[in-house]
Amino acid sequence: MTLALALEQLLNGLQLGVMLFLMAAGLTLIFGVMGLINLAHGSLYMVGAFACAAVAAATGSFWIGLVASLIAAAAAGALVELLVIRRLYDRDHLDQVLATFALILIFSEGTRWLFGSFPLYLDIPPILGGAVMLPGGLQYPVYRLAIIAAGALVAFGLYVLISRTRLGMRIRAGESDREMIGALGVDIRTLYTVVFALGAALAGLAGAMVGALQSVQVGMGEPVLILAFVVIVIGGIGSIKGALFGALLVGVTDTMGRFLLPQLLALFVPPAQAGMIGGAAASMLIYIVMALILAVKPRGLFPAAHA
């Protein structure tokens, strides 16, 4: 094991963490403001990826595709909010889970209908192609670094949005007191649609960026969704800060676990077995971390005041 290899894995972990943050931020915002659990958030991630891949293929430009992914995901989010989600705010969590589960079925099959069952591929834009030399002689893809930078930028943007703008003030008011925000004269229905669309756009952005690393296919959002759940359970539901911290923790723990555990075990048992046991253990690692954190802090590391 060289240091360069470890650095590479650490960066991969950061990149995964950034993706998870984009997903978890939307989920936690939607829960914090509207009290809604949205299983279909992974579908919006998929919508972003498909929109980006399809538009990039048609126009030849990744960047137009990226813009399209934001628009498509936000539009899909707003539409779903108007048609379905707003009927669920007063319902119990069971109804929310079922209705959004139904939305997953509709989104997944609908996408198959439109695009067929074969995966789409999305090329990395030329300007972000290639690799840079990192200390230790490591070649690391520019695109992955760009994702980390984009994620950091979005995190900063969200911070500014929530702490410095009128919209952010309304969001914070909505989180702390749903009745007060009505009294402030804010049109709460519009606010909810905007917050939902914003969360959807973040998920769509994540889907589009990852689409260039993996194949774009139906069902791609679901594993990410469940990891995002782990993230916000760890971070504390409703907390953006918790989502950021949890996302980086999960991203790095998962990636480093898969890298380190088999090597660690190889010190004690034959390599073939070490790979098998280490791999299986690594796949469970973040869930074990989640369980340990919950054992100490049942409401996550940064519990929101009201949740």
Next chain:
Amino acid sequence: MISRENLINLILAALLLAVPLAAYASGEQFYITLATRIAILALAATGLNLALGLGGLVSFGHAAFFGIGGYAAGILATHGFSGDPLLLGLSGTNQMPVIWLVAVLAASFVGLVIGAISLRTSGVYFIMITLAFAQMVYYFAISWPAYGGEDGLSILVRNQFAGINTMRPLNFFLICYVTLLVALGLFSLIRGSRFGSALQAARQNEVRVATVGIAPFRIRLTAFAISAGITGLAGALFADLNRFVSPSMLSWHMSGELIVLIILGGVGRLFGPVAGAMLYVIFEYALGGVTERWQFFLGLILLGVVLFARGGLLGLLAGRAKHG
């Protein structure tokens, strides 16, 4: 005087028995398999109904117990077939009663562990955490190559039950059907018992239950473990039905489907899971015959039920649930 709901329950039970008998008489083996599938899914959902319907515990992780039951059957049968010892010198088996016992105990034990952590929380946390733990079991099954990993595990010959030829579809159906009836009986007893009172009261008003001196956590954890055991038993039967176990039994879609069954049928109703499983399998079969995009329409139907018909089929037919 029999209540309207009980009458409907009787009709549903009779229908589920009559269809495969008629199919047997007319040589349509396929419908027997369909009915067996209904019985097993209903059994799995009956387990979940105990936690979700009576206890209000929205577990999005019951696929874990279903899959653990399935793997218990698959692993025991594999060792029973090859003669390789399992662990601690114990051997495998192809006897269903032993397999069922192991499936129930294993699923209940994991249910106890998952429940002990998850039940410290409530609401959305509980939903997400049960989902996450089930996903953990799923990834473990995928990355552990000894029992097939991603490819799953085949059961070459269906396991044995008391000298009955289980390879004949009708015989196997009857085994599943009787098991389902026993589980429904158990559910009904528990619902009416002191334990059931405490469990249902904890759903309606947790603070009240604590204030009379009953700790809701212990009640819920016990219910969760029993619930997991029943769903695990269904998993073992499902493995024998397909003679195949794979990680898909553990997938979160499976957890979602089990909740959907209960909602379609009627939450907390004795025959809710049966009605739901019938509807679900019939949708799957009827819609699946017309379009390969049947899940799209299932999604629409489900959305309609959640938004506009919350009592499910039994709510529609038998009116609101009654308590003593």
Next chain:
Amino acid sequence: MVEVMADPVLEISGLVKSFGALRATDGVSLDLRPGEIHALIGPNGAGKSTLIHQICGTLRQDAGTIRFAGQDIGGLSVAERARFGLGRTFQVSSLAPEFSALRNVMLAVQAREGSSFRFFKPVMWDASLIDTAMAMLERVSLAERARVPAGELSHGERRQLEIAMALALQAKAFLLDEPMAGMGPEGSKSLTRFLDVLRHEAPILLVEHDMDAVFALADRISVLVYGRIIATGTVEEIRRDPAVRTAYLGDHA
């Protein structure tokens, strides 16, 4: 009358609870002796709810002790305190709304018997459980409504049901949180008569806004203002107390 020499059933001393900078409970000490009704009064926001939450265990105190029936219960859970015999009713009625009145009381009976881990015997065939519960409903004059779901009972009936449940626990002390609230004059009068009898079963810590009821029932009154007890005494002593008059009773007295 008050048996002054008897050991108190409930004894709270030096209780402190803060929320951030706010001291909601600021060194509260009070006790409840056998046979008495001890009323706790105070203006809104005085910290009555916070105090009750600490006594029954939904909030944990920052400092101070709570002794009940000779035991330190300050570290126990809500359910454990209830099993020790602390019978509580709620300011806002808190019942299992889908269950009938009878089944609500049956739940309290089975809780007292410690028999919630019985899985098979149907409660609706359990004569001893039903009879005991019915007896409690009769005592609060709710027997005719036994089969009505708690959620469909009138406000006053729900209050009666709450008391029936506290009775079923065979409590060693009752903690009644504004039982008169929303009762109407007739209901208040009959409830007042009922509480006067109930005190012989177990002493009552009565949190109440209805001053007529308090003055009619209480052996002693404690006045809570800004988290502190500013006076404790008999009805007459409290009526005369200048601090109480300025701080609280004011135009009432």
